[in-house]
Amino acid sequence: MSDQQEPKYDVVWPISKRAVKKTLAAKRIPDLNGKVIVELWDVIFRGEVIYPLVREYIKKRFPNVQFVPYTEIGNFHGAREHQVTATIADKLKHFKADAAIVGIGA
Amino acid sequence: MLRAAALIEKLGIPTASIIGSGFLKQAEVVSKGLGVPLAIGVYPGAPMVDSEAELIRKVEESLAPGLLEGLIGKIQTLENEDEQPDIKKVVFSGTLDDVQDYFYQKMWTDGLPIIPPTKQRVEAFLSFTDRLPEEVIAVLPQEGREASIESIAVTGVMSGCKPEYMPILIAIIEAMSDPVFRIQDCGSTPGWEPVVIIGGPIIKELDFNFGQGMMRFGRKSNTSIGRFVRMYLRNICGYRIPPGAGDKGSIGQSFLVAMAEDEDSAREFGWPTYAQDRGFESSENIVTVHSVVSISSPIYSAGDRAIDHVQQWADLVGSSFTYWAHTGFKTGMWNPLIVSSPSVAKVIAKEWTKDQVRQYLYDHIKVSAKKITHYAKMTSTPTFSLKNLVDGGILPEEYHLSDDPERLLNVIIHPSMVEIIVSGDPGRNQSRAYMGNHIQGPPTSRKISLPATWPAPRKEY
8 A cells, every 4th residue: 555655654652641559459368257348239230139149158168257238338339429439448447347349340 | 330449459458349251351441540459259241131040150150259269369460551652752653554554453543544643733732722731630540541631632633633623622621530520431331422512602613513414424623523532532541342441331332523502593592502501601612521321313393382392302302211211310310411403492482491491391201110110120220219219318209209109200300400402403393312321421511711822823734
């Protein structure tokens, strides 16, 4: 397609810089016995069935784990997202959360 | 959803997230944009179509083990940052065809040919703003990139805009960067598309089409600005369809050309313009960005009384949008935008104000509680409950005055949520309605700031 006469274009990068500060993940917990897992659910995609099954699965392996059900945090997505999200840190502290399960993206 | 997981992870609490297998690539993009590695338990396929037995099996065999491993096992660190050249740096030299191929291969185009973003062309755009090229309006999801003035200029060049559109392009990105607009939801599965609505004297100054065929490709200002929006979402925010990731519109739709109002007609009929409805003066130049998840059929209406036309609007807006209104019920808002041809608006405006039109539509579009609950359950929310939405203050009390499943509810949650613009073919009795996607992309307006030298002499490029 191109020939010697065809002009050349010097083009700039069309994407902009990432402005993200990378963070390491939190330390994992090999033994969940005696620990508290807080659930967060955005009230979609059959979480009302899925979360109890997940609880059961984890409890079978760590019988002394405790769950704080998703109803305690409330729907963190949608109409009240900003208000609910603003309370997450305090609520996790209140429940002495050691870990969290967040869903559902599907 | 992953933003909440990232927030918790950054508090030092290990987190595992539930993700459907079809969303893993998007999750990678989001995780990188949030700057924190996230542990994920995968649900294979789509939970909304699995039997109870299948769901139990998938949770036990895949999801729950993945979540548990995410909490107790090792978690991968994020990949090293991709190359980040200076935006002013020349990254490629070649012929027009070479540039097209290079950009396409890098997923930096929308599939259509682009105008090569040379320094000279970018500078021509920058000459139409008083703002510094490196000024950052916001850091945008999903990739966590800077929405700089320069990035707007580059995308404007590529989309085929003219340099003098630059003040409009900046106002668009300012509007879309407003947290109220929720640009983080531009890649959601309903596949909504932003539409830009222009108001003010700039409509005529920059030759926007507000007459017949106003939503067709063909007029440079309307078309290239519409293309710019999608290009910006793709390149700067990272909403790409496969083989890219980030845009999960299941079927999706393509860019909408910018709308402009026939403001002279609106004024002639005694109605406020759309920009005035949004709280601005008629002398101001305004952009409003508004999500569009669905478009009605053409609505033809006949008669010389207001009711003849507004009744038809109620019928057609109702039949077009009632199904998806359940998403508005879940979030407490959704906005129908009606584009009325001047000939129809003229008849209505003789008898009714815009507020009377809004009230009529609010009063006359109805759905049964049973039906709207069914729609919500089909889409994503088996636990949908009007009672809970009223108790939670998301819907007004009138939505749960009884438990009668046959009771009728207003599809439009409040009359003020109805928007009306006069535009289109003055020679035909046609209107059309556009549905916003609940709280995702609600109408968000910004004043267009023109440079001190406007209309500036155009630089050669």
